Amino acid sequence: xxxxxxxxxxxxxxxxxxxxxxxxxxxxxxxxxxxxxxxxxxxxxxxxxxxxxxxxxxxxxxxxxxxxxxxxxxxxxxxxxxxxxxxxxxxxxx
Numbered sequence: 001x002x003x004x005x006x007x008x009x010x011x012x013x014x015x016x017x018x019x020x021x022x023x024x025x026x027x028x029x030x031x032x033x034x035x036x037x038x039x040x041x042x043x044x045x046x047x048x049x050x051x052x053x054x055x056x057x058x059x060x061x062x063x064x065x066x067x068x069x070x071x072x073x074x075x076x077x078x079x080x081x082x083x084x085x086x087x088x089x090x091x092x093x094x
Contacts, residue, residue: 016047026050 002008019025027047034042051057 019049024050024053 025047027045030044031041032044
């Protein structure tokens with residue numbers, strides 16, 4: 001992990017443990033075929049965030065933020081444009 005992501009394995013383990021202890025991380029394990037493994041299979045672990053950090057919670061917040069941004073754009077587009085009156089040219093004094 002260190003070579004690819006620049007993260008030490010121990011740091012990742014600590015972070016995963018902290019998230020799990022706080023109830024913010026869910027994991028599930030799945031056994032998959034692995035022809036090169038001596039047993040012919042291996043365990044793959046999938047992680048997902050829960051609560052306010054879950055995919056559905058984040059998607060809902062993104063949708064709300066998008067609606068708010070669109071409302072601001074509509075309000076901005078509907079606002080009256082400020083137009084300046086043309087200035088009168090002054091007569092040059094001699």
